[in-house]
Amino acid sequence: MEKIFQKLSLSSASLVLVILIGIFITLFSAAKPAIEEFGLHFLVDPTWNKEVPVESAAGTINTAVNIADENAIEDEDDMILDEDEESQTKTLYGGLVPIVGTILSTLIALSFALPIAMGIAVFLAEIASKNISKFVGMAIELLAAIPSIIFGMWGLYYFAPIISDTFGGYQVSLLTAGLVLGIMILPFMAAITRDSMNTTPDVLKESAYALGATKFEVVKDIIFPYSKVGIIGSIILALGRALGETMAVAFLIGAVYSLPEKITDPTISIPVAMAVNFGEASGLGESALFYLGLILFVMSFIIISVAKFYFLKKAKL
Amino acid sequence: MRLLLNKIFLALSVTSALIGIGFLGWILAVLFIKGLSSLHLSLFLNDLVDGGLRNLLVGQLVLASLAGAIGIPLGMLAGIYIREYGRGKYPELIRDLSDIMMSAPSIVIGAFVYAIAVAPYGGANGFAGILALTIMMVPIIINTTDSMLSLVPKELREAGIALGASKYRVILDIVIKAAKVGIMTGILLAFARIAGETAPLLFTSETSNYFSLDLTQSFPSLTVSIYNLANEPEESSRDLAWAASFILTMMVLVINLLGRFITRNKHK
Numbered sequence: 053m054e055k056i057f058q059k060l061s062l063s064s065a066s067l068v069l070v071i072l073i074g075i076f077i078t079l080f081s082a083a084k085p086a087i088e089e090f091g092l093h094f095l096v097d098p099t100w101n102k103e104v105p106v107e108s109a110a111g112t113i114n115t116a117v118n119i120a121d122e123n124a125i126e127d128e129d130d131m132i133l134d135e136d137e138e139s140q141t142k143t144l145y146g147g148l149v150p151i152v153g154t155i156l157s158t159l160i161a162l163s164f165a166l167p168i169a170m171g172i173a174v175f176l177a178e179i180a181s182k183n184i185s186k187f188v189g190m191a192i193e194l195l196a197a198i199p200s201i202i203f204g205m206w207g208l209y210y211f212a213p214i215i216s217d218t219f220g221g222y223q224v225s226l227l228t229a230g231l232v233l234g235i236m237i238l239p240f241m242a243a244i245t246r247d248s249m250n251t252t253p254d255v256l257k258e259s260a261y262a263l264g265a266t267k268f269e270v271v272k273d274i275i276f277p278y279s280k281v282g283i284i285g286s287i288i289l290a291l292g293r294a295l296g297e298t299m300a301v302a303f304l305i306g307a308v309y310s311l312p313e314k315i316t317d318p319t320i321s322i323p324v325a326m327a328v329n330f331g332e333a334s335g336l337g338e339s340a341l342f343y344l345g346l347i348l349f350v351m352s353f354i355i356i357s358v359a360k361f362y363f364l365k366k367a368k369l
Numbered sequence: 370m371r372l373l374l375n376k377i378f379l380a381l382s383v384t385s386a387l388i389g390i391g392f393l394g395w396i397l398a399v400l401f402i403k404g405l406s407s408l409h410l411s412l413f414l415n416d417l418v419d420g421g422l423r424n425l426l427v428g429q430l431v432l433a434s435l436a437g438a439i440g441i442p443l444g445m446l447a448g449i450y451i452r453e454y455g456r457g458k459y460p461e462l463i464r465d466l467s468d469i470m471m472s473a474p475s476i477v478i479g480a481f482v483y484a485i486a487v488a489p490y491g492g493a494n495g496f497a498g499i500l501a502l503t504i505m506m507v508p509i510i511i512n513t514t515d516s517m518l519s520l521v522p523k524e525l526r527e528a529g530i531a532l533g534a535s536k537y538r539v540i541l542d543i544v545i546k547a548a549k550v551g552i553m554t555g556i557l558l559a560f561a562r563i564a565g566e567t568a569p570l571l572f573t574s575e576t577s578n579y580f581s582l583d584l585t586q587s588f589p590s591l592t593v594s595i596y597n598l599a600n601e602p603e604e605s606s607r608d609l610a611w612a613a614s615f616i617l618t619m620m621v622l623v624i625n626l627l628g629r630f631i632t633r634n635k636h637k
Contacts, residue, residue: 054535060446068507075473168388168389179382191393193625198565201592205595238389296473323568
């Protein structure tokens, strides 16, 4: 019995490893046709789902569609060609727009949420009385519990009109998506920042107060330097969350494959591209979406690892 | 000057807290106003095809409950391994990976499940939805179990072993019992979290307008239907989406508050 239980718990734990490796392998193999077709050029190509004529590579005979496709694989740079040379068309996919959209919306979210989250954390950790801190803390945590699709709907019908009236431009845009994303990561960021700040030993704070320091000086010169590493870790962790957020952004970013010229232009992000296009995609298009998914997964894997293992581990020491 | 700076700083900090509460209040107010005005008893009696939500509510609950039925024991066992059995670097690795998985983009998990359980099968199905939600849930349960077990004092385990109990008996009868409340809270919060998930269901279970308990077909999902309804041009569809959002959010918030309430009672 003891042995069975032990084995059972070991295999449950190992399942985590199996699933993670499974995700990597599955995404990679599903993305493989697109990776072979577009290579790393995918990362800088702003076209999506665009039909272009295929050159009969190196002037060889080109009877079957398959041969043309294989030739194109060998030389990606030749894929955009003169129209008069066309024999048949192929569809191009590039990931630049969703990648840029993801990064920009995350940056907007971060620059909006960061100061407010810091303010809330300081309020919870240092300013508010115990009861108020408890109440506000709970409110903030409830904000975190609201499903992301609700943020999306609220954002689309109530928040976006106000933003577009204030800043001009479209209602669905990089800006509104980024701001709502910021509101979503706000509670998460505030909560872990508060926890980091709370690790500052009271003795340090009391000594500073005894020397006549104001609250601002205590936060700036004692608490912040002491918990800096943990705070940076929590910011990066929030960044990792924001990268992968789908539903709230899906309502708000506009889901068009064009690079935004202004902050109020609509664009698309990786999760939204997957959410919107996965249903009708097939073949190379589907594979390109898996490629995007793989990029997103690797990006968030790296970011979360850095936050966890570098900053947050260090903060615990 | 120093005092002025301090005043400005305090004011900014209080303002931030008010902004945070303001957003919560705003969203809740919208949900209450829009949700309550669209809420009718008939929503609970009809399926989506007849303008109701019954099939969606049942469907979402079935998906989340079955995911919980698989994910909770798995996550707890894994958490027990990490905290009670593991030696060396391996449990440390699993803990870290599980933490990473907890923050992994949910849409990617959806895509993964699509590749292994939807594409080969030939269509969206309830099982795939459950699998996606289970993968979302397990790391959360592992995390809670792990941290709750770490709070159980060593002496309790030693006492059990001194009485001649085998290790798994000690774990099940003493350690888990001692950590029961915390783990329960964690399970409630994890359930609330996956019950509101949309992205992993989008192309795994999809959704259905009809009442169905057949997990081999596309399965009704409240959240996916909210997404679809909210994007439709008709006012009536959007009202339905608001009503559904209201019910979903209330469910999630009540479970959350319940979880908090249980923990607080314990600390008294």
